[in-house]
Amino acid sequence: EPEVTQTPSHQVTQMGQEVILRCVPISNHLYFYWYRQILGQKVEFLVSFYNNEISEKSEIFDDQFSVERPDGSNFTLKIRSTKLEDSAMYFCAARDGRLNTEAFFGQGTRLTVV
Amino acid sequence: GESVGLHLPTLSVQEGDNSIINCAYSNSASDYFIWYKQESGKGPQFIIDIRSNMDKRQGQRVTVLLNKTVKHLSLQIAATQPGDSAVYFCAEGSSNDYKLSFGAGTTVTVRA
Numbered sequence: 001e002p003e004v005t006q007t008p009s010h011q012v013t014q015m016g017q018e019v020i021l022r023c024v025p026i027s028n029h030l031y032f033y034w035y036r037q038i039l040g041q042k043v044e045f046l047v048s049f050y051n052n053e054i055s056e057k058s059e060i061f062d063d064q065f066s067v068e069r070p071d072g073s074n075f076t077l078k079i080r081s082t083k084l085e086d087s088a089m090y091f092c093a094a095r096d097g098r099l100n101t102e103a104f105f106g107q108g109t110r111l112t113v114v
Numbered sequence: 115g116e117s118v119g120l121h122l123p124t125l126s127v128q129e130g131d132n133s134i135i136n137c138a139y140s141n142s143a144s145d146y147f148i149w150y151k152q153e154s155g156k157g158p159q160f161i162i163d164i165r166s167n168m169d170k171r172q173g174q175r176v177t178v179l180l181n182k183t184v185k186h187l188s189l190q191i192a193a194t195q196p197g198d199s200a201v202y203f204c205a206e207g208s209s210n211d212y213k214l215s216f217g218a219g220t221t222v223t224v225r226a
Contacts, residue, residue, distance in 0.1 A: 042203065045214070
């Protein structure tokens with residue numbers, strides 16, 4: 001089965017620090033996503049990325065967040081100045097060139113802001 | 115055993131019984147629906163999907179039913195096994211949209 005790889009698996013950071021979460025999507029997939037899941041809650045959409053630009057973003061994805069795909073392989077989520085409430089699991093997902101297909105999720109990065 | 119998704123987020127079922135997990139979706143424009151399974155410490159894993167031009171789809175031990183009239187989706191698991199214990203999420207999307215929106219999730223616990 002195709003695999004989306006995320007690093008690190010767990011990141012602990014101090015409030016106010018910048019973090020970068022990394023994802024290696026499935027090759028040949030064209031649509032990329034970041035989702036987050038606060039402990040015990042549902043999976044929430046953050047942002048979608050296609051053709052090297054943001055396609056859609058949620059209200060959660062404010063100016064503190066940014067995404068990029070710098071080298072055509074890694075897909076990153078940056079949080080500029082972390083807050084306690086940013087503590088969550090962050091999942092990267094990828095879909096192939098057809099919109100109506102399943103999204104494959106990575107194993108997630110657990111971000112803990114202290 | 116049967117749940118009503120958002121209103122009954124946990125479901126306990128005896129091993130070997132059938133499970134029914136329900137989900138009420140919100141967007142009338144959604145035309146694509148997926149059930150995901152999430153085990154502890156892992157990312158969502160695809161189970162089965164259905165498009166809005168269908169009302170039923172079967173997989174291995176799983177069946178998804180779609181009722182567009184009342185915007186309701188259900189997942190039936192036949193002969194539930196201990197490995198089925200997980201949180202189950204429904205997700206909805208549309209042909210005009212890039213994102214999947216997830217429901218709140220139902221925790222299924224299988225009793226031996």
